[in-house]
Amino acid sequence: MTADSASTTAEEAEKRTRDGLVSGLIAYVLWGFLPIYFKIIEAVPPLEVLAHRIVWAVPFGLPIILVRRQWPDVKQAIADRRKLGFLTLSALLIAVNWLVYIWAVQHELIFEASLGYYINPLMYVLVGVVFFRERLRRAQSAAVLLAAAGVLVLTIQGGHFPAVALTLATSFTIYGVIRSRVAVGGMPGLFIETLVLFPVAAVYLASLSFDGAAAFGTDDLALSGILMLAGPFTVVPLLCFALAARRLRLSTIGIMQFIAPTLQFCVGLAYGETLTVAHIVCFTLIWTAVAIFSGDAWRASRTSTLSGASLRPERR
Secondary structure (H helix, E strand, O other): OOHHHHHHHHHHHHHHHHHHHHHHHHHHHHHHHHHHHHHHOOOOOHHHHHHHHHHHHHHHHHHHHHHOOOHHHHHHHHHOHHHHHHHHHHHHHHHHHHHHHHHHHHOOOHHHHHHHHHHHHHHHHHHHHHHHOOOOOHHHHHHHHHHHHHHHHHHHOOOOOOHHHHHHHHHHHHHHHHHHOOOOOHHHHHHHHHHHHHHHHHHHHHHHHHHOOOOOOOOOHHHHHHHHOHHHHHHHHHHHHHHHHOOOOHHHHHHHOOHHHHHHHHHHHHOOOOOOHHHHHHHHHHHHHHHHHHHHHHHHHHHHHHHHHHHOOOOO
16 A cells, blocks of 8 residues: 555545534534524423424425435335344334423423433443343443442432433333344434324324324414424434444544433523532432443443454554
């Protein structure tokens, strides 16, 4: 390999990483500030918001599928009964996740919602141990125990079981496990999931409109326009995440995923949610667990990269 070609390869790799970081940041920042959108439309019942999120994601996602030439992937997955079955199950799980999240934001439980996405990566680790017989490193064990302690503190000292956080974390973890078993890309997978849910959501919205109870299509044209934005607010972050996942190392993605719940926590503060002592203790334990978990993932990735490099023959 010549010096010029090596330099070109290095520049391409640097650009690929830079594009991945930008795409990942866009995804996680949009997810982090998403509670603001649901606060703006909090007068609309959560189930109706969910239906709009599903319905408008389909026409917004279709052009992206066509432009990216992923329609054959969509057709292949729909034709495969096993894949379609798994995607139908994952669609139901993501619908539950979205509904609980919308409800939580509208009922001033943003802190608890962000807690769910903080413990989600740690729950992935727990699922790997229980169901796939993976072995934990010491740092991973410490992180899981600290996270469990944080949830326990919030349950006992806070006086209520964090059902929202655990529902969000559990549903998204199971969703992620199912999606990891289906050989379909992120964007085609989301499109099929929303397509599966579309008929039910469309019939529900039509029934609301027939009864005169729909928020969409009333004299408030601004509200109707905002509800239509549920489509891009659902599709764009996932598209950016898919682009980032193809350009960045898993350890980098793993660390970046904590951006969203951190921003959600800040949004909760901005909206004046009550930050109790139980919340402070809980989040301190969770943040410590996140720091340990992220540091361990980074070290493991570096070790793997270095060992892999030492095994590759040197090119001259």
